[in-house]
Amino acid sequence: MSLTLTLHTQPDVPLEAETLVPQRFEGMTATQVAAATVLYGNQQAALGDFFRVEGRPDGELRIVGDVFRVKMIGAGMTHGRIIIEGNAGMHLGASMSGGEILVEGSAADWVGGEMSGGRIVVKGNAGHLVGSALRGERVGARGGEIIIHGNAGNEIGSGMRRGLVAVGGNSGDFTGVNMLAGTVVVLGRLGMRTGASMKRGTVASCQPAELLPTFAYACTYRPVALRLVLGYLRGRGLTITDEQLAGRYRRWSGDGIETSRGEVLLLEEG
């Protein structure tokens, strides 16, 4: 049985649980894992105060329960697998560089902030700032991929430098704001001010959108690179129709206040 943490006491205030990465538990017993320190509000506590710990570390960490108040799960993860059978709290997978995190429920803000590798999959919705730079930082995700099957909030891919963020539903405002490169795919609707200040990179959507006046229409065409990405995402479990895969997309170059080397691709209507 892989290492399983089952929530038995819901914390009243958020837990800062940076210790919840598979590599930290390698070689430990369940008792040792339960004694691992977490920050509970302004005090230190033990994992065992909130979780029942069973099994042995084998590279996979299972977290069972609604852990929407547990922050920093998977932060700095380098390898292994985390499965969360419930909702996940803020800063899931922050700065991770490898491994895989699967959330069966939804996730709060800051999924995959400044990550550089690995994969995060959220079956439900995600909050704001997926794959984004922290406040005051210029660069967000530097690699890896994040797949949100439901909706996501504002500022998805903010400051993104490399990698892939995909949202199966809708995204909020400022998708791709300050983007440096990388790819954001939103199968549903975009909010307003998509790509504001983007330097390079791609934001693609399968729904119409109103863009900033600093974006210039280039052409309508069938982008092969987008087929590549969508085909890959379909293989990763996102529902993508043949029309979306092979369709014509209107290409908008921007942001004109930067270098106009970024693009927003919008599936042609009809």
Add this chain to the structure above:
Amino acid sequence: MLINGVTVVDTFAEAFAMWGARVLITAENEKWAAAAARAMTGFATSVIGCKCEAGIERVVPAGETPDGRPGAMVLLFATSAEGVGKRLVERIGQCVMTCPTTACYNALASENTVVVGGLLRYFGDGFQAAKLFDGRRFWRVPVMDGEFVVEERFGVQPAVGGGNLLLLGEDMLPTLAAAEAAVNAMRTVPGVILPFPDGVVRSGSKVGSRYKSVIASTNDAYCPTLRAVSKATELAQEIGCVLEIVLDGLDLEAVREAMRRGLAAAAQPGIRQISAGNYGGNLGQYKIELRSLL
């Protein structure tokens, strides 16, 4: 030893260590994928004069390609990994990128890689862009029909070149029919291409010449018209035509299997002997004994 009444000569094919790559070309439809593949593999019959040997390995259905469009798989071989890299840049740049709707992907997983798209990207004149996902980097080069997508690096691996069969027949027509049957059988083996025109070569060569500047010359030992005058002749009186099939493969087992299938298919009426070309075992790194294939 006989197969279907045809003598299999007790000899070996002498093959050479080479380097190979596998390239997947996709396009809007099969027609244009094939057009690019044909162009890329043209003038690639022999490293002697073409710097590489290349051919179309197979047609790839849309469901098997990364972008979901129909494709063609090409194998290319050269005498060094560096040589493979240079030829890939030249040929993909001049023959695939130029062809409407194409994209080009690496189809050989290998620790050894050569930069291809990473060089072709400069055709984009600064307007190019890269996409990185699933551990692979792809370059998007803006062109007049949209964009040319090409993978940054292509795998290369040690390979085997110059496997061969010599078909000795009574007359040109049955020998040609036997060669065609052999080619069809050999093309069913993955990892193998036959670089000469439709797989068959009629002007087999030997090393050296009476002329100092000529590095290879007609294989007079197998020229029927010279049987009466060539001291090296290997031909009996009843032989009226000899055709050769040359193949390259990504590994020795693929070459052996293709030769085995070709040998069985070529043993037809009108063929008296099946032999193979070698240099006494003094040049190549591999010896493929014909009788070991039976």
